[in-house]
Amino acid sequence: MNDRSAYASRLPADDSRDHLMVQVAKLYYDIGRTQAEIATDLGLTRWQVGRLLTEARAEGVVRIEIAPRSNRAAGLESALQTRWGLREAIVVPMGGVTDPDLLNDGIARAAASWLTALAAKPSMIGVSWGRSMAALVRALPHGWAPGLEVVQINGAAALQLADTRSAAVAEAMAQTAPGSAALLPVPAILGQASTRAALEADPVIARALARAKAAPLLAFSMGGVTDRSILCAQGYLTPAELASLRAKGAVGDILGRFVTADGRIADPDLDARTLGLPLEHLAGSPVTLALVAGPEKHAVARAALTARLISVLVTDDTTARSLLEP
Known part of the structure; x- marks a missing residue:
């Protein structure tokens, strides 16, 4: 197991999920990374990255720009x-x-x-x-x-x-x-x-x-x-x-x-x-x-x-x- 894969597991279900959602959205929309690259960088699966992006759009975290609900x-x-x-x-x-x-x-x-x-x-x-x-x-x-x-x-x-x-x-x-x-x-x-x-x-x-x-x-x-x-x-x-x-x-x-x-x-x-x-x-x-x-x-x-x-x-x-x- 490499260092990044050690982080791959179930997505958090509490407020920590917002921070991860913002991180994925920035990499995808602002930095221009592919979902595969984001998955590799963050130790996630492509399915998890896609799910976080879908939630980010559905919950209003991503509109025209990234608008994190955190400070x-x-x-x-x-x-x-x-x-x-x-x-x-x-x-x-x-x-x-x-x-x-x-x-x-x-x-x-x-x-x-x-x-x-x-x-x-x-x-x-x-x-x-x-x-x-x-x-x-x-x-x-x-x-x-x-x-x-x-x-x-x-x-x-x-x-x-x-x-x-x-x-x-x-x-x-x-x-x-x-x-x-x-x-x-x-x-x-x-x-x-x-x-x-x-x-x-x-x-x-x-x-x-x-x-x-x-x-x-x-x-x-x-x-x-x-x-x-x-x-x-x-x-x-x-x-x-x-x-x-x-x-x-x-x-x-x-x-x-x-x-x-x-x-x-x-x-x-x-x-x-x-x-x-x-x-x-x-x-x-x-x-x-x-x-x-x-x-x-x-x-x-x-x-x-x-x-x-x-x-x-x-x-x-x-x-x-x-x-x-x-």
Whole structure:
């Protein structure tokens, strides 16, 4: 069974069906995919795709344009998919909200709806950590994916007690599913590259990283190069170190790895001390779900898209518009 076929099963019967219906309708009417291509991409049968399209027309979801009944900006979504070659884009209209916590909650609910709307829930998911990921866990309904194996894909051991929920994402998601968690009990950034190499050679850590690489669906968020950075809040980096990264062209971090505008590593020495999946693994993963919102993350979101690290993007409308600019 391939990675996509693992999602093929009975269509959802609750509100999650609306999200799947919108996704299929966009691909068919706006993006111009055939029903066979959509079935392959989404792990559905052609009969299921046809049924969803029929229902979309019958229920008024598809008229002259796609009009999702959920809180989504379908026009921006289709434009993002076309511009960046995404499998799916979910854009949440936030009405000009700039508060980071409200933005995180908005996109987290949308990402949770996408996960619960999958035709069949994944048996394994790899996750990063941070405020957006913690919000995603809070938005997931209890019992959404019984038996799910959640694997941590980058180091997250908290160095400070502040905001500990943001570092415990894998365990919290496993409890919500409910399922099991394979943790990576190491810091995100180490003091020396030799320490990282020694830890990666340890059998326990090596097994955890192997499980992370085996996950067919990876979910992660991104951080800006500001004092609000979760890596700064957790004690991994100082404001002065963040300023040094900005001077080297860093626009944000992905899995704790700071990148430039073209998606390249900004500081190789720092990256050599960062423990977790390398960014090239994201580029080759079957499904990568990225959550990103807020002005300070516009540049890192564009960098991730430029490097082809994202296949499913969940964002706010302001960020979406910035990503459609030349």
